[in-house]
Amino acid sequence: MPGADEVPGAVGGVRRPLEVLLRRTDPDVPLPSYQHPGDAGCDLVTTEAAELAPGERTVLPTGVSLALPDGYAAFVHPRSGLAARCGVALVNAPGTVDAGYRGEIKVIVANLDPRESVRFERFDRIAQLVVQQVEKVRFREVDQLPGSARAAGGFGSTGGHAARPAGRAAAAPEEPRDTPQTAAQQKDYVAVGADRASDLRGQ
Numbered sequence: 094m095p096g097a098d099e100v101p102g103a104v105g106g107v108r109r110p111l112e113v114l115l116r117r118t119d120p121d122v123p124l125p126s127y128q129h130p131g132d133a134g135c136d137l138v139t140t141e142a143a144e145l146a147p148g149e150r151t152v153l154p155t156g157v158s159l160a161l162p163d164g165y166a167a168f169v170h171p172r173s174g175l176a177a178r179c180g181v182a183l184v185n186a187p188g189t190v191d192a193g194y195r196g197e198i199k200v201i202v203a204n205l206d207p208r209e210s211v212r213f214e215r216f217d218r219i220a221q222l223v224v225q226q227v228e229k230v231r232f233r234e235v236d237q238l239p240g241s242a243r244a245a246g247g248f249g250s251t252g253g254h255a256a257r258p259a260g261r262a263a264a265a266p267e268e269p270r271d272t273p274q275t276a277a278q279q280k281d282y283v284a285v286g287a288d289r290a291s292d293l294r295g296q
């Protein structure tokens with residue numbers, strides 16, 4: 094039987110959660126928590142209300158600081174619901190929280206919606222924190238790297254971007270995309286956008 098603090102994995106049984114020391118810098122902030130067993134990220138909230146005009150960004154406090162074990166880091170990731178419904182992005186996504194960092198975790202949010210402001214209330218969920226083991230490497234310089242199937246191919250080398258030939262994006266912007274399709278897509282987003290407020294609070 095799994096213990097109360099153990100997370101049933103999809104495959105391979107049960108893994109005991111890593112214990113991470115946490116200090117609340119705001120006494121009322123809820124502890125970061127996973128919404129479902131198997132979630133990779135636990136939600137971070139803002140302790141300050143804020144309103145962002147289209148294109149604006151700000152740094153929001155989360156009310157928590159951590160002492161991660163050596164060999165781990167935490168990554169501040171965006172929430173897809175906020176991104177899809179409100180156009181909220183994290184400017185530095187994913188933000189990296191180093192094991193040695195003892196300050197309050199902050200979240201750098203931007204409103205990418207071209208028209209609508211977004212408002213965050215105190216304790217709205219604004220991002221998610223993913224804790225991962227990270228390797229420390231020692232770089233060994235060589236004259237030649239070993240060969241590989243991909244070699245130096247990248248930046249669309251496998252295709253799939255037929256609408257815009259490589260190298261043209263910056264120099265010669267394409268005509269605006271077909272408006273009927275854009276308008277239809279926009280309508281979908283507006284419909285979903287009715288849930289902007291509830292998405293922040295997870296209702």
Ligand SMILES: O=c1ccn([C@H]2C[C@H](O)[C@@H](COP(=O)(O)OP(=O)(O)OP(=O)(O)O)O2)c(=O)[nH]1
Nearest residue numbers: 169185187188189190191194197198199200201
């Ligand atoms: O989204 C983020 C990203 C970083 N941090 C904190 C934890 C991290 O350990 C520290 C430094 O982050 P980073 O190394 O990304 O910042 P930097 O601009 O390189 O600053 P520094 O010179 O202090 O390393 O800031 C956050 O609270 N939120």
